[in-house]
Amino acid sequence: MAGETALEANWLDELGALLGDRLSTSQALREQHGRDESYHPAHAPDAVVFATSTEEVAEIVRICARHRKPVIPFGTGTSLEGHVAALSGGVSLDLSRMNEVLEVNAEDLDCKVQAGVTRKQLNDYIRDTGLFFPIDPGADASLGGMAATGASGTNAVRYGTMRENVLGLTVVMADGSVVHTGGRARKSSAGYDLTRLMVGSEGTLGVITEVRLRLHGIPEAVSSAVCAFPTLEGAVDTAMMVIQSGIPVARMELLDEVQMDAVNRNSKLDYPVQPTIFFEFHGTEASAREQAEMTGEIARDNGGTDFRWATRPEERGKLWQARHDAFYAAIGLRPGAKGWPTDVCVPISRLAECVLETKRDIEETGLLAPIVGHVGDGNFHLVFVVDPDDKAEMEKAAALNDRLVERALRMEGTCTGEHGIGYGKMHLLEQEHGDLLPAMAAIKRALDPLNIMNPGKIVRVDAN
Known part of the structure; x- marks a missing residue:
């Protein structure tokens, strides 16, 4: 060459x-x-x-x-x-060609997959066992990538994130050696927790090639419901009260009126263009019904409409696919634009304050930035729909994003609930964990002394 x-x-x-x-x-x-x-x-x-x-x-x-x-x-x-x-x-x-399901241990509710297996592929493979894997970021992401980025999704409020559902990993380290972390036991006190170190490391410490995952039983009853609210405050207050009441809701997704308009257009739906929560309830017939009744009372107290139900599998599938396509729906509001997604997470008691302040900030700035969030765990997202060639618009979006993170940190939250750091949020990680960056850099240097593993992400280090 x-x-x-x-x-x-x-x-x-x-x-x-x-x-x-x-x-x-x-x-x-x-x-x-x-x-x-x-x-x-x-x-x-x-x-x-x-x-x-x-x-x-x-x-x-x-x-x-x-x-x-x-x-x-x-x-x-x-x-x-x-x-x-x-x-x-x-x-x-x-790693997309490493796409084999290696083991399914139905009795112990675990499996092992190669890193290129996607979440939908795994669920199709295990459907007849009565089990499912619940972590569902919007895209049909690979499970290795989901582990590497510490992914989450709409089910996290009940089933946790990748950190709670990865039991072990096979990782190729920076020198080409192969290590196996964790195991099939449900708990262990054996040394440093290298599984959790690798989950969320974004390929900066090693290459995840196999993932051992926790599986869950498919619930007896599953029902989904949509509830619109006259105000964003009423919707967020409902989410907070549902969690504080101890109702074990499986999914609780907030979409503001801008995002609902986008979702309706993109997925050919006809829901009111108002702040809305998508709910899902899992359990026995009796427990799912009780969860729905209790949640419905809270929603009505906050101005919510009667639930609009989706009980058949195809109805639920259409509803949640529309939610998963929210990013692309938002971009569709402005043809030719690009999406700048960002997210923060705050303690549930500060969620309403953070969301409402952010909404006012968006309106005052004049940007197109729909809000959508996994509000059951205090995590919400913006998608700035922007023209990357418009310098003034990009500066506005960057300033708003910085204010969003500053707000979340002031409320004892985090600069990212699930998107990760990459290189796009490195300066924001410094705001949140500046005191920890030397320790993170020391780990990086110890495990990757030549700085060849996805360099320039999370922390900046020089090769030894």
Whole structure:
């Protein structure tokens, strides 16, 4: 290849000898692997490689370590803070062909999958066992990517996030060695919790190649309901009171009137264009009915309408698919624009204050920024629908985003409930955990001394 030194060509030759046509330097493929679903500019890798086994991933990493070339793990590319951008070139390590379900232990409610298995693929595979995997970010993300980013979703209020549902991992470390963390036991006090260290590490400490997951029984009864409110305050107060009352609601998703308009248009629905909560109740027939009745009373006390039910599987599927498509629906409000998604999470007692202050801020700024959130755990999102070429508009959005995070931190919250840091929120992580960054950097240097694992994300370090 013209312009490359012999050394640069050599690392590609080594990878080519290992992978054959599963190594590509195609410009289109490289650009595709250098961008995620957000507004962040693409940073293409030098090459894209497709691995099919943990052993192959280990050899790829060893080759890259010898030549000090960055390795950026890639699942489905649906992250939102620039996680997959190849800021320093190197290799995009695509794990999508590692898509086998390796074990299902129905009696113990656990399974093991390769990193490229997606959440929908897993649930289709285990449907006949009476079990399901509940973590559901909007996209059909890979489970390795979900572990790497500490993903969450609409079911988190009842079933937790990836941190609570990952039992163990197989990880290729920065020197090409392979480690196995955790296990099938439901609890352990055996040493440092390296599973939790790797969950949410965004590929900066190692490459997750296999994931052992906690499964859950499919509930006897499932019912979904939609409730509109005349005010955003009434909707948020309802969510807070439901949680504080101890009602074990499975899903409780807030959409402001701007997001509801977008969802109606995108998914051909006809719900009122008002602040709205999507609910779902799991349990026995009796317990699900009791949850719904108690929640309905709270909603009515806050001005909510009678529930509009979706009880048949196809109705529920359409409702929740509309919710999962909220990001794309928001962008559709302004054709040609890009989506700048952001999220914060606050203690549930501060949720109303944070959401209402943010809504006023959006209105005063004049930006198009629908609100949607997993309000059962205090997490909500904005999608700035922006023109990246409009410098003034981008500056407004950046300033509003900074104020959003400052507000959340003032209320003892966090700069991100589930999107992660990538490189898009590194400056905000400094605001939240500036005192911890030296410790994070020390961990990074210890496990990745050459700084080849997804460099430029979470913390800034120099190679030793």
